[in-house]
Amino acid sequence: xxxxxxxxxxxxxxxxxxxxxxxxxxxxxxxxxxxxxxxxxxxxxxxxxxxxxxxxxxxxxxxxxxxxxxxxxxxxxxxxxxxxxxxxxxxxxxxxxxxxxxxxxxxxxxxxxxxxxxxxxxxxxxxxxxxxxxxxxxxxxxxxxxxxxxxxxxxxxxxxxxxxxxxxxxxxxxxxxxxxxxxxxxxxxxxxxxxxxxxxxxxxxxxxxxxxxxxxxxxxxxxxxxxxxxxxxxxxxxxxxxxxxxxxxxxxxxxxxxxxxxxxxxxxxxxxxxxxxxxxxxxxxxxxxxxxxxxxxxxxxxxxxxxxxxxxx
Numbered sequence: 407x408x409x410x411x412x413x414x415x416x417x418x419x420x421x422x423x424x425x426x427x428x429x430x431x432x433x434x435x436x437x438x439x440x441x442x443x444x445x446x447x448x449x450x451x452x453x454x455x456x457x458x459x460x461x462x463x464x465x466x467x468x469x470x471x472x473x474x475x476x477x478x479x480x481x482x483x484x485x486x487x488x489x490x491x492x493x494x495x496x497x498x499x500x501x502x503x504x505x506x507x508x509x510x511x512x513x514x515x516x517x518x519x520x521x522x523x524x525x526x527x528x529x530x531x532x533x534x535x536x537x538x539x540x541x542x543x544x545x546x547x548x549x550x551x552x553x554x555x556x557x558x559x560x561x562x563x564x565x566x567x568x569x570x571x572x573x574x575x576x577x578x579x580x581x582x583x584x585x586x587x588x589x590x591x592x593x594x595x596x597x598x599x600x601x602x603x604x605x606x607x608x609x610x611x612x613x614x615x616x617x618x619x620x621x622x623x624x625x626x627x628x629x630x631x632x633x634x635x636x637x638x639x640x641x642x643x644x645x646x647x648x649x650x651x652x653x654x655x656x657x658x659x660x661x662x663x664x665x666x667x668x669x670x671x672x673x674x675x676x677x678x679x680x681x682x683x684x685x686x687x688x689x690x691x692x693x694x695x696x697x698x699x700x701x702x703x704x705x706x707x708x709x710x711x712x713x714x715x716x717x718x719x
Contacts, residue, residue, distance in 0.1 A: 454485040454515055458492060461514035464665035465494070471660050471669055472633040474549065474580070474602040474690040474713075475499040479506060489515020499639075500716050501576055501600045501692040507714070508543035512665070537562060538627045549580040550711040551604060551630035551688055556616050559625035564712040565702050568695065571715065578692055578713035580604075580635075583706050586685035589650055593706060598693040603650065604637045605657065606685035607672035632713075636661070636672060637690075654681045694718060 466478045479497035484490050496508040540548040550562050561582075568577055586606050587593070608616075620628045638657040640650060661673035676684075690713070691698050702710050 450488060451485070453488050454483075454490055457489060457515040458483050458485070461492065461512060461665070463663055465492075465512050467660040467663040468665050468669065469496055471636050471638075471657075471664055472666075473498065473507075474578070474632070474635075474637065475600065475639050475692070476507070479504070486515075489513065498578075498714065499600070499641075500578065500714060501598075502718065503716070505714075505716065506544065507546060536626060537629075540631065546578075546714040547712065548632040549578070549635070549690065549713045550632070550709070551580055551635045552582040552709040553608070553613070553616055553630055554583055554585045554687060554708065555613055556620050558620050558628055561709040562629065562711045564710050567712055568698075568702075574694065574718040576692060576694060576716050576718050577698060578690060578715070579698055579702065580632075580688065580690045580711040580713060581702065581707045582688040582709040582711075583686070584708045585706075586687055587706075588682065588685060590682065592686060594689075594701060594704060597689070597701070598691045598697055600639065600641055600692045602637050602639045602690035603653075603686050604635050604688040604690070605676075606687050607636050607661075607676055609671065609675060635688075636669065650684075651681045654684060 462478065462481060469476050469478055473496060476496055476498045478494050480495040481492045482494075483492045491511055491513050493509065493511045495506045496510065497504045498507050537550070539550060542548060552558055552561055564579065568579070571577075582604075616628075616630065636657075638650075638653045638660075640653055658673065658676060661669050661676060664670065691701060701707070
């Protein structure tokens with residue numbers, strides 16, 4: 407009994423036991439903290455990766471719809487807490503090779519990062535004396551389109567500009583038609599191997615806006631800009647009446663997926679329009695001078711706009 411009492415009130419043993427208990431508590435807290443840290447990071451990574459993938463699908467759909475033969479060729483994600491931002495490169499397929507034309511960024515997730523972008527514009531083509539076209543990051547002109555339901559004061563015609571360029575080149579040219587054509591009625595019997603079709607996805611409200619702009623604004627600023635023209639590509643030679651059913655279904659799927667509310671509104675317009683009723687307002691073609699010369703001169707072509715130009719090798 408005395409030995410037990412002495413051990414029970416031995417300060418050194420008590421202090422040793424307390425220290426041992428503290429060490430166990432600290433080790434347990436560190437272990438739990440590590441487990442929680444790992445679990446939270448895994449959860450955060452999984453959530454961020456999910457939203458990153460969803461955002462990629464939405465923005466790639468946006469690019470494929472609004473950039474003829476364009477697509478996202480590379481992304482680099484910066485992940486934060488339950489979200490982040492992605493820096494991406496837009497490339498364009500120019501028939502014989504692809505080139506990066508722009509670099510942009512988008513946010514994703516439940517808590518996306520704050521994006522701050524700075525820049526300044528030049529003075530090229532910003533007055534009423536010349537077409538007010540835009541430029542891509544690599545210096546190419548944005549394509550210009552002219553809706554056949556609108557009467558414009560002036561139409562773009564880049565045939566002479568193309569003829570002035572020397573060397574063996576591949577040209578990207580947007581052609582606007584004199585009226586909408588259903589695919590079975592399109593009178594162009596042979597199209598280049600790579601052709602992008604501009605589809606009539608516009609609501610009455612959008613058309614009224616285009617009409618008002620054409621009437622009230624200077625001629626140099628009234629046209630449909632590249633990102634406002636939606637369409638899809640075919641990468642095989644098109645002879646006589648094109649069969650575009652597969653490409654059209656993919657086009658509808660991209661409209662539904664896109665990050666743009668305007669594209670989703672276009673889907674609500676187009677979802678009940680079958681391939682036989684779809685209207686083609688114009689095309690973007692890729693080829694040498696000889697390959698595109700006859701098409702540009704066709705009577706149904708109301709306007710032509712030169713975009714990218716690359717060496718043919």
